[in-house]
Amino acid sequence: MSDAASALKSLLLEKSVRTGTFTLASGKESDLYIDCRMTAMDPFGASLIGQVGWAAVREKIQAEGLEIDAIGGMTLGADPISLAVGMTSASSHPDEALQVFTVRKEPKGHGRGKQIEGNFSSGNTIVVVDDVITTGGSTLKAIDAIEREGGKVAFALVLVDREEGGRQAIEARGIPVVALYSRSTLLG
Template identity: 85%
Template sequence: MSAADLKAILLEKSVRTGTFTLASGKESDLYIDCRVTALDPVGANLIGEIGWAAVRERIQSEGLAIDAIGGMTMGADPISLAIGMTSARQNPDEMIQVFTVRKEPKGHGRGKQIEGNFKEGDTVIVVDDVITTGGSTLKAIDAIEAAGGKIAFALVLVDREEGGRQAIEARGIPVLALYSRSTLL
């Protein structure tokens, strides 16, 4: 299994052309729903393998110590979990924990906005499935930083190449995209 196999699944299951209104309110000729691929057992395994290889290379080349991986629910959840599971299976000594960021703090219990394996002081990778403007990734970054987390870099499955990468990098957070609009299409 390879990046070409994951690309084929993304193109078959997740990429649609036509006229669409995006979460940002912008109209686009392209709609990408990565959840369909990320929730497919083969797609999830490929995301785990390819994502972990890319993350591990970045960690090693930059000498990073990463505690956890996660992002805004729901798009980031299956991607983060697939990569975390692959890290545990392939490199138990380098395993990274997984968390999720709620859109709003929970209205009961401990009132947390970040759930799972995250604690103040952790250095994390923030994940998103698709970036267009970068808005949802930046919202996750704000929540993580407000909870005392440090962002090493952002990992996205697909960069639509519509300014999101630049908006995230303007915050001083490098973006690692597994695919971009131009490499996917």
């Protein structure tokens, strides 16, 4: 594990991981709650997410000869992660810089009525992002919106896979998942 990955793991454990009894967004009860926003919206955490996330994305791109245009996912969890990875791509490899976008939960009720905001165009090849996957539901909702608007999802980048079936649900759609951490790797 790189120094940045170790530092990010420590920060996630300090700021984002809680044990106890919790009701998740999926409605399921769990002994583990992971609020990645606490880490992703910390300036040091965002910097580390950018480094570790871009390294993982770039490795996948190079290994498979992919051409990726943009990175984004369902607001709010994906927003700081996508921006951090996009900014790191631009500063470290300007010729490979990823544009960044966000997917609204519902299309906007005014203006142009868009569900996808930011730097996204029909025909783009995308890395879809999520902070935490449990069932995979929010990631799949983002994928549906991206595909509806003409985007092609190459793979998913996830900060933490809770190892509760979400990865399998996303991969069942033919979309590989790159998880920076899992419940196992975070908690040992």
